[in-house]
Amino acid sequence: MNKKQRTLIVIVRFVVLLGYLLMVLAPFYWLFITSLKPKLEILTTNIQYWPKHITFDNYIYLFKTSNFAVFFKNSIILSLATGFFGTSLAVLGGYAMARFKFRGHKLVIYGLLLTQLIPGVLVLVPTIIMYSKLGLINTMGGLILFYTVGTIPFSLILMRSFFDRIPMDLEEAAWIDGCNKMQSLFKIILPLMVPGVIATFIFAFIGAWNDLFGAVMFISSDSLKTIPVGLNMFIHNYDIDWGVMTAGGIAATVPSLIMFAVVQRFVVEGMTDGAIKG
Amino acid sequence: MRKNEPYLLLFPSFFLLFIFLAYPLLSSIMYAFQSYKLTAPNDIAFNGIENFKAVLMDNNFPLIMKNTIIWVVLTVGAQFVLGLILALALSRPFPLRNVYQAVVFLPWAVSSFVIGLTFRWFFNTEYGPVNDILLKLGIIHDKIYFLSDPKMALYSVIIAMAWTGIPFFAIMLLAAMQSIPHEIYEAAEMDGAGIISRFWNVTFSYIKQTILITLLLRTIWVFSSAELIYIMTTGGPANSSNTLASYMFMKAFASLNYGQAAAIGLFFMVLLLLFTFVFLRLTKFEKAGNL
Numbered sequence: 001m002n003k004k005q006r007t008l009i010v011i012v013r014f015v016v017l018l019g020y021l022l023m024v025l026a027p028f029y030w031l032f033i034t035s036l037k038p039k040l041e042i043l044t045t046n047i048q049y050w051p052k053h054i055t056f057d058n059y060i061y062l063f064k065t066s067n068f069a070v071f072f073k074n075s076i077i078l079s080l081a082t083g084f085f086g087t088s089l090a091v092l093g094g095y096a097m098a099r100f101k102f103r104g105h106k107l108v109i110y111g112l113l114l115t116q117l118i119p120g121v122l123v124l125v126p127t128i129i130m131y132s133k134l135g136l137i138n139t140m141g142g143l144i145l146f147y148t149v150g151t152i153p154f155s156l157i158l159m160r161s162f163f164d165r166i167p168m169d170l171e172e173a174a175w176i177d178g179c180n181k182m183q184s185l186f187k188i189i190l191p192l193m194v195p196g197v198i199a200t201f202i203f204a205f206i207g208a209w210n211d212l213f214g215a216v217m218f219i220s221s222d223s224l225k226t227i228p229v230g231l232n233m234f235i236h237n238y239d240i241d242w243g244v245m246t247a248g249g250i251a252a253t254v255p256s257l258i259m260f261a262v263v264q265r266f267v268v269e270g271m272t273d274g275a276i277k278g
Numbered sequence: 279m280r281k282n283e284p285y286l287l288l289f290p291s292f293f294l295l296f297i298f299l300a301y302p303l304l305s306s307i308m309y310a311f312q313s314y315k316l317t318a319p320n321d322i323a324f325n326g327i328e329n330f331k332a333v334l335m336d337n338n339f340p341l342i343m344k345n346t347i348i349w350v351v352l353t354v355g356a357q358f359v360l361g362l363i364l365a366l367a368l369s370r371p372f373p374l375r376n377v378y379q380a381v382v383f384l385p386w387a388v389s390s391f392v393i394g395l396t397f398r399w400f401f402n403t404e405y406g407p408v409n410d411i412l413l414k415l416g417i418i419h420d421k422i423y424f425l426s427d428p429k430m431a432l433y434s435v436i437i438a439m440a441w442t443g444i445p446f447f448a449i450m451l452l453a454a455m456q457s458i459p460h461e462i463y464e465a466a467e468m469d470g471a472g473i474i475s476r477f478w479n480v481t482f483s484y485i486k487q488t489i490l491i492t493l494l495l496r497t498i499w500v501f502s503s504a505e506l507i508y509i510m511t512t513g514g515p516a517n518s519s520n521t522l523a524s525y526m527f528m529k530a531f532a533s534l535n536y537g538q539a540a541a542i543g544l545f546f547m548v549l550l551l552l553f554t555f556v557f558l559r560l561t562k563f564e565k566a567g568n569l
Binding site: 005009013016017020021023024025026027028030031034042043044045047049089090092093095096097100102108115116117118119120121122123124125126127129130145146148149152153156181206209210211212213217228231232235242245246249252253256257259260261264 | 284288290294295301303306363370372379380385397399405498501505526530531543546547551554
């Protein structure tokens, strides 16, 4: 490549990266500044791209007047629990899939991939009926169970590929030293797999944190509502209070943003591995 | 005991999957052949293929099928092309790449509820910035009714949907690119391969399998995804932005006609299975030893 070509490539890359950044940030920016505007500045055709009077009224209203703090707490409990149970199941199952040759091994993998073809909406109705028979409807436990089941297939696939990366020798050495399989799993292998465990946890956490339909269907009492459901209640009025809604949108996004930023690298690794290897 | 270990380890996961996924799925298949309306809970009975007839003969059905195809092709196509461009731009190191990556991958971590809300507000005809900017730049002369014009609604939701899915493609393709041995590029350059030839013969051939599996996963996911449609337009105006998935959701939870909703769901699961089968066959995916 000559010098001219190289310069051209650098310029093209810079333009692409900048353009992409603007494209990603523009909607978030609009959401954010709207949440800081007073009502009069929101509902004006003389659009303000920078709020003239920054106010936190929308956030104050959100946390003081509405039930948002309760929704927030519910979402946190729900997502942490889903992350915990989903990851625990995936550690056990992923280990089995990566380290054992057993009858039905292929069937398990194909079965898990097939579940990805099931439209979530299709199982929603029978699940609701089953849940109401089991007394799980309108309970936090029921919702945690629902999301945990939803994350199992992908978490297993993900976890299996993480186990595949750890050399078998390490485990064999531990067995020679007298560890049994469970001991070697918990003492030797899991500490090496922290990134994989985190990626799987975050995957389950974000899934539960962000879901709307499941929570809408299973939860009716106000005290158990999650953030998307709580905010969704405001939306059906003809007059949407965009200030409060956008503030809610920002507040709903912050936890997954923080989580995502911290562990982005692991998630990227995990996503790739899990999906490529199937 | 030894022999049973893997089964024991997998048991909890599969126990839950059987009870809470396989069983509901089977019941749903049953509902598809029953008249099952929540408004008439005492009137549940088998009715053969009545539900399928009702759905397929519905006047709206051709429109919804057409929308579904447009929705899947345009969304997945845009996500793939833009995701590939982003992955290529990210494939060489530059200062602060990690920070940049964390920012541009954000849409992936945000709920479709918040994204739907954001774009609804972004595209707002009176108070939204998109119309304002397009008008000021002289690109348009009349306001666009993004979400309330039947000609525009579907495409507006597609823009939002494409936007959210670009990071997924970029992440997958980027990681695949990073596993390409560097020497191969050097060898190609020595042989005098130009940029296009290197992209085509090295990058593309190396990441082909990743592209295929990502396209498959995304197609399935976009096909069954209804949240953005529900939040931005609820399928309207007049079904102009309804797809099979959102139509099914409305049938179940607005019309409370579970039987017909299940019939739609079953119909489109069969479509997905067929698609997956044909896709894997045509691309000879299994031969590559990836599954």
